[in-house]
Amino acid sequence: MGDDRFDPSGLTALVLDENHFERGIALNQLRMMGFGQVIGAARADEAWERLKQAKPDVFLLEWVERTGDGIDLVRRIRASDELPNRAIPIFMLTTRGRKTDVESARQAGVDGFMRKPISALAMQQRVLKIVTEPQPFVEAADYVGPCRRRQADHMYRGPRRRLEDIVKEAVLEDAADEAEVKSEVARARVAILEKRARELAPGEIRAAARVYVAVMALVEIGELLGDICLKRSAEEMARYIKAQGATDRLDPEVVRTHVAALHQLVHLEHAQAEERLRVTENLKRMVDKKLRHAPASDAA
Structure with missing residues (x-):
């Protein structure tokens, strides 16, 4: 689905970030993208209540390095039976960028990993990709979340390549x-x-x-x-x-x-x-x- 067919005016986005300034930036970027409703939360418990009550369509959350709340909350969402949509697209926002961090986020069940601060254009591209082309949702004994397989045709290095x-x-x-x-x-x-x-x-x-x-x-x-x-x-x-x-x-x-x-x-x-x-x-x-x-x- 192309950008011109993506209309988020009927969608709700939730942002969890303990930093008031950075939370405001993310909320403004989502408003600029056209989301009908954007909701902010400063704590994991507050975000959990918003997930149950507002039933958002997209969730962006900060890693929260001091407490690990971000990763723990993702796991809780994916394993929950009380949330209306545990398959909600989840994006991890962080200033961290080590390969191990990305892998930890993926193992917890996030759909995307964004380095902060992220531009409005980059955020739009990432959110658009996940919302319009979601990965199949997997429920296994050791993992619950979006399918972690990615198409890699562009990486093909076989003999038929010129x-x-x-x-x-x-x-x-x-x-x-x-x-x-x-x-x-x-x-x-x-x-x-x-x-x-x-x-x-x-x-x-x-x-x-x-x-x-x-x-x-x-x-x-x-x-x-x-x-x-x-x-x-x-x-x-x-x-x-x-x-x-x-x-x-x-x-x-x-x-x-x-x-x-x-x-x-x-x-x-x-x-x-x-x-x-x-x-x-x-x-x-x-x-x-x-x-x-x-x-x-x-x-x-």
């Missing part, structure tokens, strides 16, 4: 690999920045300095990779930190919001230039707004 086709694919794969390496470098730098931002508190000079060093390293990476949006976005964060200094005006939540947006940026493909530019411009507006209010704080 050499020129294989060469073309190799060239495309090399280009894709190079782009992915660059993306991984940027993501690694953002991960370091995120760690530094978690340590930040108002008035802590050393913590503020570590954040500033990390964001300037990201500016340099953006320039080296030729990623103008990444460079400009990191420069905006550096501008905010430098202007506020290690004082009470340096709001850790503003910094962490900026980091979340940078996460989104480094996970957006370069082909999505318009969306990447929108993220960059939104960050500039946020910094402009915060700095306009800084003199008032001084006067107080």
